[in-house]
Amino acid sequence: MNEYDSKAVGDLLNSTHGFEISNNPEDADLILLNTCSIREKAEEKVFHELGRWKKLKEKNPNLKIGVGGCVASQEGEKIAKRAPFVDLVFGPQTIHKVPLLLDSSKENSLAIDISFPKTEKFDVIPKKNDFSPSSFVSIMEGCNKYCSFCVVPHTRGHEISRPLDDILEEVKHLSNKGTREIVFLGQNVNAYKDSETLENKKKGLGLANLIRQSAEIENIDRIRFTTSHPFEFGEELINVYKDVPELVNHVHLPLQSGSNKILKLMRRRYSIKSYIEIIEKLKKIRPAISISSDFIVGFPGETQKDFKATLDVVDEVGFDESFSFVYSPRPNTTAKEMEDLVTYEEKKSRLYKLQEKLTNNAQRISRRMVGKVERCLVTGVSKKDPSELQSRTENNRVVNFGDSDDSLIGKFVDLEIVDSRSNSLRGVLVQ
Numbered sequence: 279m280n281e282y283d284s285k286a287v288g289d290l291l292n293s294t295h296g297f298e299i300s301n302n303p304e305d306a307d308l309i310l311l312n313t314c315s316i317r318e319k320a321e322e323k324v325f326h327e328l329g330r331w332k333k334l335k336e337k338n339p340n341l342k343i344g345v346g347g348c349v350a351s352q353e354g355e356k357i358a359k360r361a362p363f364v365d366l367v368f369g370p371q372t373i374h375k376v377p378l379l380l381d382s383s384k385e386n387s388l389a390i391d392i393s394f395p396k397t398e399k400f401d402v403i404p405k406k407n408d409f410s411p412s413s414f415v416s417i418m419e420g421c422n423k424y425c426s427f428c429v430v431p432h433t434r435g436h437e438i439s440r441p442l443d444d445i446l447e448e449v450k451h452l453s454n455k456g457t458r459e460i461v462f463l464g465q466n467v468n469a470y471k472d473s474e475t476l477e478n479k480k481k482g483l484g485l486a487n488l489i490r491q492s493a494e495i496e497n498i499d500r501i502r503f504t505t506s507h508p509f510e511f512g513e514e515l516i517n518v519y520k521d522v523p524e525l526v527n528h529v530h531l532p533l534q535s536g537s538n539k540i541l542k543l544m545r546r547r548y549s550i551k552s553y554i555e556i557i558e559k560l561k562k563i564r565p566a567i568s569i570s571s572d573f574i575v576g577f578p579g580e581t582q583k584d585f586k587a588t589l590d591v592v593d594e595v596g597f598d599e600s601f602s603f604v605y606s607p608r609p610n611t612t613a614k615e616m617e618d619l620v621t622y623e624e625k626k627s628r629l630y631k632l633q634e635k636l637t638n639n640a641q642r643i644s645r646r647m648v649g650k651v652e653r654c655l656v657t658g659v660s661k662k663d664p665s666e667l668q669s670r671t672e673n674n675r676v677v678n679f680g681d682s683d684d685s686l687i688g689k690f691v692d693l694e695i696v697d698s699r700s701n702s703l704r705g706v707l708v709q
């Protein structure tokens with residue numbers, strides 16, 4: 279979501295002020311930091327980075343510095359107390375106001391707007407005009423779930439869905455520019471609703487309807503969505519996997535913990551049983567579907583038994599590449615007030631065990647792909663070797679292959695997987 283927002287701010291400043299992206303902060307007239315506050319470590323990095331930019335401002339007093347995103351929303355004017363050289367502060371919902379804030383910023387005073395106006399930012403940010411084989415499309419913002427560990431409802435506000443027609447128009451525009459894969463984005467995309475489907479929200483009809491209509495758009499051949507919540511992963515959404523082949527054979531469905539006791543303390547609103555039921559239904563429709571997840575280890579009250587339950591679910595589901603972190607207390611969340619008796623060393627040790635298991639699973643899946651032919655979307659030139667191209671499989675694996683024909687970028691190719699490496703696969707073009 280931050281990548282999407284950052285790109286939008288860049289495009290907006292290009293259209294209003296003629297700014298262009300610089301890869302070198304020393305050359306910049308304006309430096310913006312789009313921040314994440316999902317974990318304490320990410321938040322600390324913000325102030326560390328600002329400390330480095332302070333020196334640039336000492337050399338160039340005309341340089342403007344801005345902070346956006348969730349840390350900006352959470353800290354507000356307090357940012358200027360720790361970093362008084364910051365000129366503007368904006369929240370995730372006010373990225374469209376950056377040009378105005380920039381114009382109104384003056385020496386020794388902070389221009390700030392961290393409000394939550396509805397979806398007006400989507401009316402203001404310009405349409406993406408550059409070609410990208412895969413494009414993000416934001417469909418909703420914010421979250422009402424208030425999971426006990428999560429800062430998002432406090433920093434991004436309550437759920438707001440974009441009108442269906444606006445999203446479809448953006449998808450058509452991207453398709454005309456050559457995009458073949460759409461990734462629908464939102465803090466909880468299952469909660470997406472358009473006006474017609476308000477009552478059916480819980481069944482996941484809003485997102486299901488959006489996927490079905492997007493799949494009809496010419497040249498849109500792959501659709502992904504992230505992030506989803508098991509609570510609203512209803513029958514309508516599951517049924518889309520039956521009859522919309524454009525919806526990829528991969529789903530990211532955050533589990534967080536394998537213990538019902540911990541899920542309750544996290545206020546996740548589902549049980550292990552209901553989570554497994556969703557997975558079983560998906561596997562019945564798509565037996566080879568790849569499932570990835572998010573995990574939090576060392577949540578307050580997590581015992582060895584609870585942690586073991588998480589490992590057991592990992593074995594049962596056979597998750598593909600997933601994300602896992604040690605629990606990090608966040609401001610304004612209820613979990614922050616819970617008694618936490620597990621030592622940090624123990625939490626790290628649990629994280630290590632979980633990650634080892636997840637990595638082994640993912641590598642096993644990669645090895646199983648060797649010898650098979652995969653339909654891959656060519657996304658660009660290989661990052662490591664510019665004489666090669668890079669592509670992605672349906673389960674989102676990077677496949678590098680030795681072909682420098684740039685005209686393949688943005689096309690689907692069949693690649694035989696010939697090797698599995700730690701972070702990518704190697705493929706050979708099948709004629």
Ligand code: SF4
Nearest residue numbers: 421423424425428430
């Ligand atoms: Fe945070 Fe996701 Fe829970 Fe919403 S559903 S509160 S974004 S963890």
